[in-house]
Amino acid sequence: MRVLIDTTFVRRAPYSGTAVYLNAIGAALSELGGVEVVEACNERRRSPAGGGLGSVRNVLADRHWVAAELPRLARQAGAQLIHHPLPAQARGFRGPQVLTVHDLAFERLPQHFKPGFRRYAHLAHRAASRAAAAVICVSQTTAADVIALWGVPSERIVVAPHGPGxxxxxxxxxxxxxxxxxxxxxxxxxxxxxxxxxxxxxxxxxxxxxxxxxxxxxxxxxxxxxxxxxxxxxxxxxxxxxxxxxxxxxxxxxxxxxxxxxxxxxxxxxxxxxxxxxxxxxxxxxxxxxxxxxxxxxxxxxxxxxxxxxxxxxxxxxxxxxxxxxxAAFSWASSARAHLDAYSLALGA
Known part of the structure; x- marks a missing residue:
């Protein structure tokens, strides 16, 4: 199978945990075999670009990239599915989409987030997760939150813990x-x-x-x-x-x-x-x-x-x-196998 992964986050926040995850899982999937990974990155996206990661300008730029550019790149690459490293939807893509949910901090600790971001994230992330063909959760903790707070069916969730590298x-x-x-x-x-x-x-x-x-x-x-x-x-x-x-x-x-x-x-x-x-x-x-x-x-x-x-x-x-x-119980190789399970689930294999 051929999977397109949006790696823009590596560019905009290269020292973040999400960037570590993207770099590691991409390499692990390539070593695993059975899947061809195609990376897509918004080369114009840097942060801060007129604001922080959650600024209105950056949120709108991200939504345009995901909605307009990502489907086009996926079709050009012949990708069978798109994997979003965070909750998102590429509405112009007709194939299945998989996304990763790292945590629901803005739901569990709302007092630590700006009201505008909370409202946007709650609506957009929940909708994307409900629409995804498969949802990858980094832990059982996150999976339980996604089921309880967003109503995602457990049969569409695959738990894939990180590895230490x-x-x-x-x-x-x-x-x-x-x-x-x-x-x-x-x-x-x-x-x-x-x-x-x-x-x-x-x-x-x-x-x-x-x-x-x-x-x-x-x-x-x-x-x-x-x-x-x-x-x-x-x-x-x-x-x-x-x-x-x-x-x-x-x-x-x-x-x-x-x-x-x-x-x-x-x-x-x-x-x-x-x-x-x-x-x-x-x-x-x-x-x-x-x-x-x-x-x-x-x-x-x-x-x-x-x-x-x-x-x-x-x-x-x-x-x-x-x-x-x-x-020793954690590895990126094991995480990659779980990702492959999620891709197969999304494709109905």
Whole structure:
């Protein structure tokens, strides 16, 4: 089968989790065989283009691209179906369409999103998901939300968890060779969306600094901006640099209030870095018993977890081993097979 995948998101947000997903699943599908992947990218689409990712200008540009250009490119490529990495509809395409739903954060935590975006996303994403021939969900958590909140029949849903990326484990090796000291910092990877709960992390870190005899720095890797004693920002590090940061961290701190899937937690576990996490359902589904959980939105609870991880080598070793075992259950190859199942479902094969 020949599948056209819209990879515009890699261009507009190259450091995002969605971009990581697109790059990894495209490569995994190509290695799997049985499917020919054709990539389509809106070359004129960059963000910000007169606004952020959710601005009116960008939303309208995306809708035009999906409605007018994508069907034409799919026909030119001889694609049997279109795969959207986010909920969308190419109404001018007569073949089946598949889409991926990562999370329903704007439904579960509406207070953290602008009203206009919430209304648009609720109507447009729900309609696209209901119309899709198959819906790929990154976790059982997301699948349950899609069924409960959007009314998508369970028989049209395929769960395809992400993988950690074998290249990450390979890239972490040069870190040790370069003299990076394992346990040299605490690490946060992501942006500063309200649902990521950076205020709790920063408050907890300040409490940790006051209590720790030899406090370690906190590295914020991604687009998050913060100032404070011991806080260091690394904006959009390369995958190579990110691997070094994972490998040299005493722990990854995953403070998010809601996630469909804990990708950064999985990446950390895959290289043996312990994970401290808020108990969001998608993160629990990813980490299982391999993370040190703390009470959500409780800086004192998080600070205590950070103190424990720094002070107790046995706990670090235990979480590291648990994490490696847990991460071994996930792979992009397995995700690609699930994607192929979704494509076959959409085509009625």
């Amino acid at each position: 074998q290249e990450l484990a390979q890239l972490s090796c040069p870190s040790a060779a370069a003299g990076a000291d394992p346990g040299s910092h605490f690490l946060y990877v992501g942006d500063d969306e309200p649902r990521k709960d950076l205020p709790t992390l920063l408050s907890a870190y300040e409490a940790y600094r006051q209590a720790a005899p030899d406090p370690l720095p906190l590295v914020l890797a991604g687009s998050a901006e913060a100032r404070g004693r011991g806080v260091r920002c690394e904006h959009h590090p390369s995958r190579e640099r990110l691997a070094e940061l994972y490998g040299a961290a005493v722990a990854l701190v995953h403070a998010s209030l809601y996630e469909g899937f804990g990708l950064t937690a999985l990446e950390a576990m895959s290289v043996g870095t312990p994970v401290i996490a808020a108990p969001a359902p998608g993160v629990i589904e990813t980490c299982g018993e391999a993370a040190r959980y703390y009470a959500q939105q409780d800086p004192r609870s998080l600070a205590l977890a950070m103190l424990e991880l720094q002070a107790e080598p046995a706990l670090r070793a235990e979480l590291s081993e648990r994490g490696r075992r847990r991460a």
